[in-house]
Amino acid sequence: MTPGFAEPVLGAQSSFRAMLHALSHPGRIVALPDVPQAPAPLGPAMAALALALCDADTPLWHDGGAAVADWLRFHTGAPLAPAHAARFLAATSAPPALAGLALGSDEAPQDGATLLLQVSALEAAAGWSLSGPGIETTTALRVSGAPLGFVAERAALGALFPRGLDIMLCAGRHIVGLPRTTIIREER
């Protein structure tokens, strides 16, 4: 078992602030100032977001195995839940089918889940072209190690708006916010 944030309050607050920044500027790569040392395969950025976001009231799903389960439950107190009931999902590899997750309702779209998805690298280079609220024209983002068919699966949820899924991509200690309003076009 490894410790969480060195300074639990400051660490959680700075991670939350970084996440707000990332969601305000979809596609922009944001570095987290303070990350904990988490058991593999949980990366530093994803671990920091999980500690900042989860508590006893937020059911959490993850695919990290027993060591990660112990670590998350000890440091957050969040109950572990199946994917369809989870408020936050920490996916270190391919996530469960996106359409089967909690997407909120038309009356309460904020009940939709937030997916933390770990990828191998994030670069501000040609690959995906992002547009939508918070982006003046387009933003280029190259994501290495995204699950196969991820862009198409996410685009299919667009028809359900305002229901939907907010996604945070995590790599190393960097994050990228993909709120449900962002449109991704693949440039290949």
Add this chain to the structure above:
Amino acid sequence: MAVLARAAADALRPHCARLPPHTRLRGPEIGLVMLRGRMGGDGAPFNLTEATATRCTVDMAGRMGHATVLGRDMEKAELAAMLDAALQDPALRPALLAAVIAPLAAEQAERRARDARRAEATRVQFFTMATMR
């Protein structure tokens, strides 16, 4: 654990100096716990009051030690957690039980018995006419 939680930090500190190194996993941090009471000891439970408590979890050579103590003494919570972790080590346990836990338990039992004796000496038996008949 109860013995460690009731002991004073001064009583624990000398025993912790020679323990293996440890890392703090959580805390020590101060919080509140709700104390619940029962009217007459067996009535419906009710919330009596909140009390400050301090908790700490440490890792010592792969063993996790936990402590939750009343009050705001953060050092005591950490010392108690260290001893809790060390007591799980079969190599250290017998020596620690003899050197730390047994004397503290005896001292606490002695103090409790002394307080009980002093209270018993001033006990007042309430009775009414109904119970005398």
